[in-house]
Amino acid sequence: MPDYHDDLRLAHVLADAADATTMERFKALDLEVETKPDLTPVTEADKAAEELIRGHLKRARPRDAVLGEEYGVEGSGPRRWVIDPIDGTKNYVRGVPVWATLISLMEAGEHGFQPVVGLVSAPALGRRWWAAKGHGAFTGRSLTSASRMSVSKVAELRDASFAFSSLSGWEERGLLDGVLDLTRAVWRTRGYGDFWPYMMVAEGSVDVCAEPELSLWDMAANAIIVEEAGGRFTGLDGRPGPHSGDAAASNGLLHGDLLGYVGTRR
Structure with a gap:
């Protein structure tokens, strides 16, 4: 290595x-x-x-x-x-x-x-x-x-904390319904925004987060930090890494559930 x-x-x-x-x-x-x-x-x-x-x-x-x-x-x-x-x-x-x-x-x-x-x-x-x-x-x-740092061990979506930046971007991409459904499925939601939700995922204080429109410089540092803390970082299409133009991050245990609500691969 x-x-x-x-x-x-x-x-x-x-x-x-x-x-x-x-x-x-x-x-x-x-x-x-x-x-x-x-x-x-x-x-x-x-x-x-x-x-x-x-x-x-x-x-x-x-x-x-x-x-x-x-x-x-x-x-x-x-x-x-x-x-x-x-x-x-x-x-x-x-x-x-x-x-x-x-x-x-x-x-x-x-x-x-x-x-x-x-x-x-x-x-x-x-x-x-x-x-x-x-x-x-x-x-x-x-x-x-x-x-x-280490990600959380929360394994059920109903026990999870979900963080996001804003709702307007999701609406513009036609993905707002999935996000709203996710907010109803989780234990807690907060709009911390920008880099902070990803750092909270890495620390284990937030379990899942996602954003619908990002640039590489918004994601590259966040991606390696989340992954090295034991989590997963992908695009909404499920592609690993920071190249999809959007992001989904989780403790790994909940990543499939997260993409089930906000993912773009259908």
Whole structure:
């Protein structure tokens, strides 16, 4: 099994730098916010954090490619860093502390690019989560101050907690009825949103979560963290990994039940 310790250590360095940049502008009264062509917001902090991470990677991993939400893809080769400088920009703009920087390293393999390192840093929450392929998933302040994560052992949907971001996206895809049926079948539902439900699945405090429309940078880090915690991460079509444009994550025991309600493969 490859040792990704150096890459994981670098991801923490990148996250430290990004956290300093994003926290400096969080709740700033003069924060600059623009609207992108897809009508989603982007702030000066999004751009600054991604530029900072790209600069670090250019020095530390000059041969690796980089894909980021704000500046696209640069470089080529069998290794690619995937960056979401601020996942949850709408929360960031409104002063809600649920946002994070997502950093993943993906490697080319038999089934295309797959994440081998993932880190999610939510500095306004004081939380960080990370994983490397074959080495488990952890949460804590640093590599030397961490606890291992494991998904829940809930085996019945009626005992499960289901988390989602919003209902409008499901309605737009014609999948809302299945989601509403799922909310009636589970024990508890909460709309935590963005990266957080996936981290809760990895920690075992949420059992299933799903979203109907996502980009690779929204999912790559989450996928490896959930899987290394013992869970499953697929698209709504059941395809493993973060490439389906949507996501379903679970403790593994409930994955078939989850896809039975929100899956697109019929």
